Amino acid sequence: MRLPKLQISVAITALLGLCSMGTFCVLPDANNGAPPDPSFSCADSEPPAADEAGLFFSDPGGGARPLAADAVLQLEYGPQGGQHVMVTVRHHTSSDGVWAYRLAFQPEAAEPGTPAPEAPRMPVLEGSNTVPVNACASGWTETTAPVFINIMDSGLADTAGEIPKARGLLRLVATPREAGEKASAEVRVQIAM
Structure with a gap:
């Protein structure tokens, strides 16, 4: 016994x-240092006017304002060597349902010609993530999610020790789970290392 x-x-x-x-x-x-899981919330405001976008990257400081072109996003580093930038998306739908958000950062093509020897080399980054989103019923859904970034070339620091910001296009393609029309948005941004 x-x-x-x-x-x-x-x-x-x-x-x-x-x-x-x-x-x-x-x-x-606190998420073990990993990027936070996507967050979703419903927002009360008028639907977009006929000439306004129903899907756009929004300014993290004010959800109803679109993210300005050439806005600077800060690259965040995880404990296991990964890196990401956080983006906020605002989307108006006429009904609830599950959408897939395919987020991507595409680097700007290099300008033709050879840079001067003293010019720092621009960093080359690319990234993506797919996030399932539960859209709010007939209204705005605000989503904050990471875009995982791969660094192919970190660039060279200038004489002050600064690495130039990576420039490129932040893209989003939103697809409903049920048959329906896709929506998309894009904005030029910079990523600070």
């Missing part, structure tokens, strides 16, 4: 020991 109780107490002691060493138990730690 004492043997099973002994085995249980040894097992519990072993689990507690592993947990205290951090090798077995996983405790919540």
